[in-house]
Amino acid sequence: MSTKIIRFIFFGNYFVGILAVALTLEASFQLRLxxxxLNYYLxxxxAPTIYYTYAYNKVSTQPSTTNPRTQWYFEHKKLINISQLVLFVLCVxxxxxxxxxxxxxxxxxxAIYWAAIITVVVAAALYYGLLPKSFLKFNLRNTGWLKAFVIGFVWACCAxxxxxxxxxxETGIDYHDSVLWTWLFVKNWMFCTVNAIIFDIKDYPTDANKHLRTFVVRYGLRKTIFSILIPLL
Structure with a gap:
């Protein structure tokens, strides 16, 4: 029973939603804002729970004995579709x-605020190719080395x-300490980018078969760790 709950939380991407809120709360605390x-936090x-679930559900069309997440999505298609509908309605x-x-x-x-909002939304949509292919076929996830930085950028923007x-x-409050804000933004960007690269290491066989030139596919494990991950940290 506990295993099912854990898989539901993690594979269902509810933990991703918790992380998004936690990073935002951390940033607000660090910036003393x-x-x-509550409406915004909900x-x-x-939003990321629905976003990541949609993306994974979209590619999990066949069962996989080597990928527990793909297997879980395949076995729980009906539950996922219903939960996605409910969550989407709540989100709206x-x-x-x-x-x-x-x-x-x-x-x-x-205008600069709207530019920031549009940039984040477009980057998130392009990352998994969520826009209709008839409209735009470009997929940032397939650009290899950009993949991790795009993920980190979107998460840093969210936080x-x-x-x-x-x-x-909501309050009319502006923040003016650009130095501290920039440092925290870059810190979150690099932290989330490192996490994305670590996940790329896990996905090495799949990415290599798809000819997706991530850092670990292009440079190998050792060079990725010592020449990319450690400097970013």
């Missing part, structure tokens, strides 16, 4: 509520950029 609204929890309700409560503040956002934008919308 007020916390965002939305932040649901929260988003509409957030927009309704702060519509004027959204409309009054400076350090979006909370400031929402704080501006």
């Amino acid at each position: 007020p916390f965002n609204s 939305l932040l929890f649901l 309700i929260l988003a509409v509520n957030l927009l309704y409560q702060n519509l004027q503040h959204f409309l009054a956002l400076p 350090n950029v979006l909370p400031l934008i929402m704080l501006k919308i």
